[in-house]
Structure formats: structure tokens, C-alpha cells
Amino acid sequence: MSLILQVEDLTVSFDGFKAVDGLNFYVDENELRCVIGPNGAGKTTLLDMICGKTKPTTGTIKFKMLELTSMIEYQITRAGVGRKFQNPSTYEDLTVLENLDISYPKKRNVLGSLFFKRTKEIQDKIDQVAEQIFLKDQLYTKAGLLSHGQKQWLEVGMLLMQDPELMLLDEPVAGMSPREREQTAELLNRISAGRSLVVIEHDMAFVRLIARKVTVLHQGKLLAEGTMDEVQCDERVIEVYLGH
Amino acid sequence: MTPEIFAMQAFNGLSLFTILVLMALGLAIVFGLMGVINMAHGELMAMGAYTTYATSLFFEKHMPALFDVYFLFGIVLAFAVTFAFGYAMERGLIRFLYKRPFDTMLATWGLSLVLQQVFRHGFGPKEVGVPTVSWLRGAWTPSFMPGASFSQSRIFIICLALLVSFCVYLLLFKTRWGLRIRAVTQNRAMSGAAGINTERVDALTFALGCGLAGIAGSSFTMLASTGPVTGQLYVVDTFIVVVFGGVESLLGTFLSAFIIGELQSTFEFLMTGSMAKASILLLVIVALYFRPNGLFASKVRR
Amino acid sequence: MGNGTIAAGTASNGAAGAGKRSLGDRIGVLGVPILAVLLLVVLPLALSEFRLSLLAKYLCFAFPAIGIVLIWGYGGILSLGQGIFFGLGNYMMAMFLKLESTESGSSAQALSEFFGSNLPDFMVWNSVEKLPWWWEPFHSIWFTVPAILILPTALAFVLAYVNFRKRVGGVYFSIITLALAAIMAIVIVGQQGVTGGINGITDFKSVLGISLEAEGIRTKLYFFTVVLLLVALLAALFIVKTRLGKIVVAIRDREDRVRFSGYDSAMFKAFIFAVAALLAAVGGALFTVQVGLASPSLVGIVPSIEMVIYAAVGGRLSLIGAVYGAMLVGAAKTYFSENFVEYWLYFIGSLFIVVTMFLSHGLGGLVDRLRGLGAGRGQP
Numbered sequence: 001m002s003l004i005l006q007v008e009d010l011t012v013s014f015d016g017f018k019a020v021d022g023l024n025f026y027v028d029e030n031e032l033r034c035v036i037g038p039n040g041a042g043k044t045t046l047l048d049m050i051c052g053k054t055k056p057t058t059g060t061i062k063f064k065m066l067e068l069t070s071m072i073e074y075q076i077t078r079a080g081v082g083r084k085f086q087n088p089s090t091y092e093d094l095t096v097l098e099n100l101d102i103s104y105p106k107k108r109n110v111l112g113s114l115f116f117k118r119t120k121e122i123q124d125k126i127d128q129v130a131e132q133i134f135l136k137d138q139l140y141t142k143a144g145l146l147s148h149g150q151k152q153w154l155e156v157g158m159l160l161m162q163d164p165e166l167m168l169l170d171e172p173v174a175g176m177s178p179r180e181r182e183q184t185a186e187l188l189n190r191i192s193a194g195r196s197l198v199v200i201e202h203d204m205a206f207v208r209l210i211a212r213k214v215t216v217l218h219q220g221k222l223l224a225e226g227t228m229d230e231v232q233c234d235e236r237v238i239e240v241y242l243g244h
Numbered sequence: 245m246t247p248e249i250f251a252m253q254a255f256n257g258l259s260l261f262t263i264l265v266l267m268a269l270g271l272a273i274v275f276g277l278m279g280v281i282n283m284a285h286g287e288l289m290a291m292g293a294y295t296t297y298a299t300s301l302f303f304e305k306h307m308p309a310l311f312d313v314y315f316l317f318g319i320v321l322a323f324a325v326t327f328a329f330g331y332a333m334e335r336g337l338i339r340f341l342y343k344r345p346f347d348t349m350l351a352t353w354g355l356s357l358v359l360q361q362v363f364r365h366g367f368g369p370k371e372v373g374v375p376t377v378s379w380l381r382g383a384w385t386p387s388f389m390p391g392a393s394f395s396q397s398r399i400f401i402i403c404l405a406l407l408v409s410f411c412v413y414l415l416l417f418k419t420r421w422g423l424r425i426r427a428v429t430q431n432r433a434m435s436g437a438a439g440i441n442t443e444r445v446d447a448l449t450f451a452l453g454c455g456l457a458g459i460a461g462s463s464f465t466m467l468a469s470t471g472p473v474t475g476q477l478y479v480v481d482t483f484i485v486v487v488f489g490g491v492e493s494l495l496g497t498f499l500s501a502f503i504i505g506e507l508q509s510t511f512e513f514l515m516t517g518s519m520a521k522a523s524i525l526l527l528v529i530v531a532l533y534f535r536p537n538g539l540f541a542s543k544v545r546r
Numbered sequence: 547m548g549n550g551t552i553a554a555g556t557a558s559n560g561a562a563g564a565g566k567r568s569l570g571d572r573i574g575v576l577g578v579p580i581l582a583v584l585l586l587v588v589l590p591l592a593l594s595e596f597r598l599s600l601l602a603k604y605l606c607f608a609f610p611a612i613g614i615v616l617i618w619g620y621g622g623i624l625s626l627g628q629g630i631f632f633g634l635g636n637y638m639m640a641m642f643l644k645l646e647s648t649e650s651g652s653s654a655q656a657l658s659e660f661f662g663s664n665l666p667d668f669m670v671w672n673s674v675e676k677l678p679w680w681w682e683p684f685h686s687i688w689f690t691v692p693a694i695l696i697l698p699t700a701l702a703f704v705l706a707y708v709n710f711r712k713r714v715g716g717v718y719f720s721i722i723t724l725a726l727a728a729i730m731a732i733v734i735v736g737q738q739g740v741t742g743g744i745n746g747i748t749d750f751k752s753v754l755g756i757s758l759e760a761e762g763i764r765t766k767l768y769f770f771t772v773v774l775l776l777v778a779l780l781a782a783l784f785i786v787k788t789r790l791g792k793i794v795v796a797i798r799d800r801e802d803r804v805r806f807s808g809y810d811s812a813m814f815k816a817f818i819f820a821v822a823a824l825l826a827a828v829g830g831a832l833f834t835v836q837v838g839l840a841s842p843s844l845v846g847i848v849p850s851i852e853m854v855i856y857a858a859v860g861g862r863l864s865l866i867g868a869v870y871g872a873m874l875v876g877a878a879k880t881y882f883s884e885n886f887v888e889y890w891l892y893f894i895g896s897l898f899i900v901v902t903m904f905l906s907h908g909l910g911g912l913v914d915r916l917r918g919l920g921a922g923r924g925q926p
Contacts, residue, residue, distance in 0.1 A: 051806060077808035089803045091796040098792055103807045107789070110817045118787035162808065281717050340903060346624045347716045347902040350858065353851050353899025361891035480728045480847065483721045522732040525725050532722070536714045 004029045004166055004196045005050070010059030011220075012049060020035070021220035027166070029085060032192040034207045035200050036231075036238060037217035043200045047168045050198075051083040052076040065168065078108070082164030086171050086200075088151035088160070093146030096135055098204070099143050099154060100126045103161035109166060125161065132190070133157035134183060153184070155168040167191075169199045172207050175212035185209040248391035248484060253509055259398045261505030262405035262463050264268025268477060268485040268497045269412055269454030271422075275483075276491040279430040279447060280338055281349045284356035285482060286475030288454045290370025291329065291359070292322035292461020293470040294367055311375050319344045319404070322458040334447040356476065363472040373469035401463040408459055409498060415452075416494070426450050455458070471479075480525070488528050504528070548838050577866040578779065585772045602768040602836050602875025605775055606619055609829025611856035611868035612782050613760035613822030618854070618861035621818045622798030623706075623715070627723030630730050631698040632841075635830030637734075638694050640840030641684040643750040649685075650752065667749065672739035681740070687754060694831045702823030703816050710812035715801075724847055731846030746841030750890070753835055754884035771832050773868065778825055782865045785821065787830065794818050826853075855894065858901045861910025870909055 007025035011018060011141065020042040027033050035043050048054040050061055062069040068076055079082075104125065107116045127131040130136045132154040138146065139157050143154055150194065152172055159167055171190070173181045181203070188210050199209050207228065214224040214231045224234045229236055262284035267289055274280045278465060282288075296318035303314035316345070316426045337355065339346040376397050383393035428445045436442045464470065489500030511520035532538070586606075589912065617623045639802045644666045665677055683689040705726075709719055734741045742745070752758055781829060785791050790881060797804045797811045804811045834840050856875050860867025874895070882890040 053802070073802075073805035074808050077806050080633075083806045087804070090799055091792075091799055091803065093795055093799055094792060102789070102792060102796055105808055108809050110790065110813055113790040113793055113814075114785070114788050158803075158807065185575045207896075282721075300874075337899070337903070344902075346618070346720070347906065349624070349717065349720065350627070350851070350854060351899045351902040354895040354902070357891045357895035357898070359895075360897070361888065363890075480725050484725055487718060487721055502791070516736060518732045518736045522729045522736070525729050529722055529725060532709060532714070533712060536712045537716070 002026065002029055004031075004064060005198075006060075006062040007050070007078060008060050008062075010046070010061065012045060012056045018220050020049065020154050023059070023217075023220065023222055025215065025222065027196050029196060030039040030192070030194065032188065032197045032199070032210060032212055034211040034214045035078050035198060035217060036202070036207060037223070038205075041217040042220040043217055044170055045218065045220075047083065047170055047198070049201065050076075051081055051159060051168060052190060053083075074108075077162070077164075078105070078166040078211065082154070082159035082167045084152075084155045084159055084167070084169045084172060086174070088155050090143040090146075090150065095140050095142055096146070096154060097126060098132065100129055100157055100161050103158040105162045121182075121184055129157045129160045132160065132187065134187075149177065149180045152176065153187070156187065156191075165195050166181075167195060167197045169197060171202065173203055174203065181206055182240050183208075213237050246391070248389055251389060251392050251426035252394070253513060254506065255394055255398070256512075257506035257509035258402050259467055259505075260508055261502050262401045264481065264485050265405050265409060265476070265501035266456050266460035266463060267482040268489070268501050269409060270453040270460070271482050272453075272486050272489070272491065272494055272497040273412075273456070274450055274453035275414075275435070275486055276329070276494070276497075277425065278446065278453075279345065279429075280342070280450065281345055282338075282453070283349055283479060284333075284359060284475075285351040285454075285457050286479035287356045287359040288457035288475070289327045289464060289472060289478060290363060290459040290472070290475035292320065292326050292458030293464050293474065294363060294372075295322040295325045295472065296462045296465045297372050297374050297470060298397050304375075304408065311521070312379060315374075315377050315380070315462075316454070318374075319459060319462040321539055322462040323455045324412065325459075326458025326461070327451045327455035330451035330523075331447050333454070334450040337480070338450060339443070356479075360472045365471075369472060371474075374465045374519040376466070378414065383403065396467040401466050402523070404459070404463060407457065413494065421448075481510050481521070483524055484528050488538055490540040493538070493540040496538055496540030551840045566908035571808065578776070578783070579778075579868060581866055582776055585775075586769070590765070590768070595762075598768050599764040599836065600872065600880055602764075602771045602877075603717065604873045605771050605869070606829045606833040606836055607853060607856055607876060608836070608869040609773055609778055609832070610777060610822070610826035611860065611872045612865055614854055614857035615728045615823045615826035615860070615862060615865050616782055616785065616794075616825075617819055617867045618857060619864075620791065620798065621815060622793050623815060623819060624717075624720045624824070624854070625723045625819070625850075626720050626828045626847065626854065627725075627727035628822065628846045628853045630723070631702060631826035632830035632833075633730060633734075633854070634698040634701070634848070635827030635832075636840045636844055637693045637747065637829075637830075638684065638690060638836050639831035639834035640747040641681055642687060642690040643834060645681070645685050646745050646753075647749065647751040649756070651805065661758050666742075667748070668742045668745070668747070669739060672743075674739045678740050681701075690880070694827050698827035699824040703820035706819035707812055707816035710815045723863075724850070727845065727847050727850045731842045734842040741842075742840070744842060746839055748839045748841075750834075750838050755907060758838065768838055774828065774832065778828065779865060779869065781820075782825075785818075786865070788822045790814065790817075793823070853896070855898055855901065857908075859897065859908050860909035861908030861912075863907065864910025867910035867913075869907055874909075 003026050005027040007026070010023045010025070012020050023042070023046065025046070035046070036200070037043055045054060049056045050066065050068060052071060056069055059069070063076075063079060063081060066079055066191075068081070072090060073077070091102070092115065101118060101122065104122050107113050126179050127136070130139055133156055135150060135153060135157065138150070138160055146154060152175070156172060158167070169188075173184050178182060185206060188199065191197075199210065211228050212227050213226065214228050215225045216231055216237050223240065224231050271282065271285050274282050296315070299318040300314050301315070303311050326535065337350065337351060341351060352499040360528070380400055383395045384399065385393045416425060424435070424440050424445050427438070428440060428442050432442055461470075464472055464474070479513050485501050485504055486497055488504065489496030489498070507527075508520055511523055514520070515523070589601060593601065602641065610632050612623065614628060627640060648664055648666050665674060669677070683693070691821075709722065714722070735744050737743070750758060756763065793804060793809060793814055801811050802906060830844070833844070856871040857868045858871070859875055860869065860871030875894075878893065879890065882893060907914070
């Protein structure tokens, strides 16, 4: 299998504090990777740097053949990297339908969007995604009126509209009921076919449901990597994280 | 350029600096620390200037014997009046508009228009000047530079501005009250939970910023006469000083006021005053393009 | 909290306060026809030619007000410098009319013979001896009109794009526009010889050979203004209904998300800002023809911020409301200046305070409330 993402020697410092420190991180094609670690381990910052929200101090981030550190957010997105934020970030004033529509990856320039028509093809895609994210009955509801969990799904749905090759999901089940968590695990397992996922999660039970390979970060550095069982047996991990 | 002309040019820049730094420190406190955009800040300066003017009238009429010290009273009164007005303004207007910066801009702009008309009704449409007290009249000529002369009243306000800046620094960084202000502006909820009366801190901080504008007004009377729209002429410059310095840095504000004051007086050597002002504003806007967070900003995680 | 965070945070907070309503213009589908009948039939029948020309003057300010609704209400960008673009249109049209009057009017010819020069009168008074090179192209209407449409728009686009690309937004952008408006007014006043200075440029005799004193010309100009205004309004309504309009709103509320959906958000903001500048420039050019004046008093920070109140009174999310806002505030201004001019500042000042504190959705919001259209029940 070939690599879709190669992060090498990545460091970022904020006023001298190194949030991520000399990190190497690799993701294969079609892989579903979970990243765990205690608060302040640098998980969110890592995703921020991959998707262009934060510029690294040093290091390289290669997505397929592209060097992401020299690109800005929308270019990275167009190259095929999708990002879901920790706090669900949807357009609250727009309906679910419009949220998905805007995320459709065509006509993203000014003139194209001015004379944009929602074709049958787009409508079908929206219906299909809405079905996947359990929001088929809510197409005309404003996103602001959805529950916290539904907003999380909607944001995943917006990424699905973009159809990225690499999806970065930051705490996708935060604020969800146990039933919703199961549904989400199912959803992630389903959508991981044909693309790579990097999931940050705190909920160990959830990680166990989806994880094949787990990366543990601690203080901006890679602490351990392996299957869930391997990681759980690792003494260093137990010390900083699982065993408290 | 002879050393004399150079020194006097620099001195003129310093005089402008006093107004800019006092205005900008006040604004930096309400804008930088509290995030409030007060478009009536210039009118508060005018209020301070008019207060000084009214004090001079009062002393002239009722206490001519003490006339020589009216200016000192004028400064204190100008601070007190604008401080009180700022307190009332925060309680009556600003506090309803926190987190709505655009609305704050518009509402305070409205207030500034109302204040201008109040000044016009109270003091007439013409500009008024204050008499200079005897001990500030005249000029100082240093023995080593016989060709230059430095007006004593300007030397006085330069010292005043430096003193006030120093006091602001002490107040914010060396006292318990300053610690509270900084705590509240950094984490409101946490400060409230720690037992700080955040509403009171807000009101006092805002009032302090306004009071500084009042002192700026007092100083202003030593440089020029005051009219109803005097404040409006300074508000844009003051915002630019604060933004140029980096809104969160009081030291930045101080230095930026110095740079802009000196640049202004240098440019005035080459062109008319108004064109000098326009050129500097433009220069700063271009500079901001290269340093969007101002001259003295640090990198933080967004 | 860092500077950047304040900038971003304040921008989205400000916008969130303005949000909460449906995207469609909220006065509904009948709004445009009602306005058209009012402006094309009812008011022309009810008002004298003098009052009608005053109304036309207010309507010139409706153009920038519509633009402000677009960028502020929908886009979350508060410009305190629309006077820049209004003024550019205003002055470019004035330069054309001044040159026409200088060349063709009979009194102007007498004057030019007397002074031995055919320069505009204020240049003669300021001992300017040669027409500045940048005045030359304004001899031609074929240059002037495209220049009015293109120059302010292009300037606005570049200004907005470089700033938004650098993530300068929120109140910082407002302050920059404010400073630019101040600069432009200072320069116009300072360069009296080539701009007419504080007095502005005035005393036009004709437009394209038609005398401005001709019978009925005022009424014709009024209808011309109204038709252009309705076109502008429909164009703005079209923009907010398109996908672009939705993206602009999305940027206002969640700019990050829009970037991560693959949009160059700075480009969209710059586009909408340029549209608003275009509208302002058209309003400014019409003002010149209508009122016969280009003046620095239409350019600086006071008029620029006043244009925002037109939009705020109408409702910051109501494009049609902006037209009513411009008319009502304009009428109030005339009323005060005819009766008790010294209370005008009290009135307009209080209006700013009352509208922002108690009526943040302006007249549009009131109409909605009366019609029982609450928040969150807009058409999909």
C-alpha cells in the first residue's frame, strides 16, 4: 500500500511553546487511523497544520505528491483534504440542504456560484449523503435547530459532498448519545471505504469500535503507534494516558 | 537642516505626540483590553478641553488671585468629568453592546454627534482658547543651542504626558486593580468565578480610558483652540495610532504615537499640514498590510 | 487572546447578531412592485417638481445604502468608507459636466475670453494654467461613464482582496476604510486648484447638450434615477438569492468552514465589496447630475458613516429597506434644515443609538414582526 500522507519532522511553536515537536506521522491509502492522547498532546494542532489553518514552524507535510505547507486552506481542500472541526461548524442560518449544496465541489469561483443551478445530479448526491448521515427528513431544517449530534453528522455530510481522499475528523462523537455513537461508528466504517480517515477521539470505547491502527501523541511528540491492543499494553502509554 | 531647526522640529513632533499618546492610551485600554470601539473618544477629548476652558473662566471671574494654578485644577477636573462621563456611558450604553463591535461603533458615533451639538449649544460654534498661566508663558532657550526656543507650556504637557503614561503603566501592571482588569479582559467567566465584580471592573476600565482622553483635551488647550468638531478631527488618527502599535500592546501604542507624531512634524516640513496627515495615514495603512497585527504583535495559536 | 482572535471573534460575533433571519429579502415578493408603484406613480403625482427633485437626491443615497446591506447585513463587512466610492462617481461625473459647461455654455465662453483660458472657473481662480492630464479624458462621455463604472469597482476589489487575503477583517477593516475616507476628503480639500477644494465642483450648465434649466428636466432626471435604482435593487436581490449570496452569508457566519469547503473566501468578500462600491459610485454620479454638485462633504467620514445609518434604519438585512431608509433619513434631514437646523445632530445622533440598541433589524424587522414572520421560518 502506498502512503497518502507523510508528515515529517513537523514542529510548531507559539511564543516558544512547542505544541507539536519533531513529529513524524504517516497514513496509508484507505486507512482509518485514530489519534489519541491527553489534553495538550497536539492532536488538534496537527490537524490544523495538515489542513492549512496553522502554519508549521518547520517540517514538511506531503499529501500524495503535494507539499501542503506552502498552500492555503482552500487550495488544500480542493486538493482533496477535508476537515471536520472539534466544535461542529455548520452554517446555522442555512438549511441542511443548503449546507450540503454549498459543499458540493463544483463552481467554487465567484462567477460560477453566481449563475449556479442545482442540477439533478447534485440533488441526487445531496439525497444520498443526507440518507447516509441520518438527516434525510431534516433537509429543510435550519442547521441551527439541529441537535449537537446531528450537527456533527451534518458536518461529516458536508465533507462527504466534497468527496475528499483524506478526511480529518476532530472528535466526531462529542456530545452524542450512546445510540448516536454506534450509528456514527457504523457511518465512519462505511465511508472509510475508498478514502483515508484520521480521527481524533477521546472516547476509548468509540475508538475500539472503529480503530485498526492507533497513534498516541504526548506533549507534541509521537509516543506509540500500533493496534489498539498493542497501544494499550505499552507502558509509556499507560503511564501518561490510560492509567493516568 | 541646522541642529536648531532639527531640534525644534522634533520638539513639535513631541507636542503632537502628547495628544496622540494620551488619546491612544485611553483608546488602547478600551479597544485593546475591552474590545470596545469608542467612536466618541475624540469628543471626550473635546469635553476635557472644554472643561479646562470652563475652569479658566471660573477662576478668572471668581478667584482671580488663584488664576495661576487654574490649569492644574483644569487637568484634574477634565479627568474627573470625562471619567464620570465614561462611567455613565459604559453603564448606560456600552454594556448592552459588548460582543457587537459594529453596533458599538455606530452607537458611539451617534453619541459623538449628539455631544458635538451639546458643545455647540454650551460654548458656541466658534473655537475657544484658554489663557496660558504666567509660569507657562515664554520659552526656554538652552545655552548650548542659542538659536532654538522651546515653549514652556509645551514642555509642561510633554512632561505631563510622560508622567501619565508612566502612571497608567504602574496602574495596569503593578497594582492589584490592574491585575483585575487584565484578568477580566482575558477570561471573564473565570474572573467572575474567582469573585471579581466584572461589571464594576468593566465600567471603571472604560472610565479610565475616557479620563485619559480628558487629560489629552486639557493638554490640547495648550496647543490650539477648541471647537465643537475638534474631537472628530483626531479620532481617525487615534485609531490609526492604536492599530499601528498593535492593539494589545500599550508599549506599542506609546511608540507608535511617538513615531506618528514625529513623522507628522517632519512631513509638515515638506508639505501642508493636512497633506502631511493624509500621507501618514496612507503610509500606516500600507505598513499595516505588511504587519496586519501592528508593529508589536506576538504569534499566538488561533 | 491574540489580536487575530479578537479580529476573527468580533467579526463573527457582530455578524451573528445580525443573522437569525431568512435569506430572502424579508419584505416579501410584493416589496419591489409596491416600491416601484410608489416611486413611479404615487410620489410623482403627489409631489411638486421641487420636492420630487429633493426625493431624487435622497434616492441617490439609496444606491450606497443597498450596497451596505449587501456587505454589512449579508457579508458581515462594515465599511465606514463608502463615501470614497460615492465620491469617485460624484467627482468623475462632475469633471465631465464641468468640462462640458466650460466649453459650451455662452457665459462660460465669455468668461474664458475674459481670462484668456478655457479652463474650469475654479482652476482659473487658483491660477492653474494647464488642465491636469488626468482631467483630459473626461472630455468624453465614452470615457467618463465606463470610468465611473469600472474605476471605483476595481479599486474596491483590490483594496478588499489584499486585506481579506491577509485576514484583516472585522473592525480593523472598518477602521482602514474610515481612514481612507478621511484621506480622500483631506486630499480633495488640500488640492484646491485641481479639485475645487472645500467648495467642490459646481455650476454645471448642461448634460450632453441638454440644458439643466430646461422645462421638465428635473422630472425626467427623477425617473431616470428611479429606473436605475430599481435595476440596482433587482440585481442585488438576484445576488443574494444565488449560491454566491448563500456563500457570502456562510462566510459571515463561519468563514473557516467556507475555506475548508474549498472556497477562496477573500475573493467572494472582495467581489461583494466591489459590487457595493459600484452601487455607491453610480449613486454618486447621479447625485452630480441631480444636485449639480461634487463636494468633499460627500466623501469624508461623516457622510460615509451616515450612509450606514440609511441601511440600518431600513434594516441591515433588507435591501428594499435600504431605499426606504435613505428616503426617510433624507426627508428628515431636509425637514430639520428647513425648520430647526440646530437639532439635526441631536436627531441623527439619537437615531444611531436607538436603531443599534433597540431596532437592530430596522424597519424591515418591524414589517416582518407585523406580518407575523418570526425568525427561522423562511422559505427554503
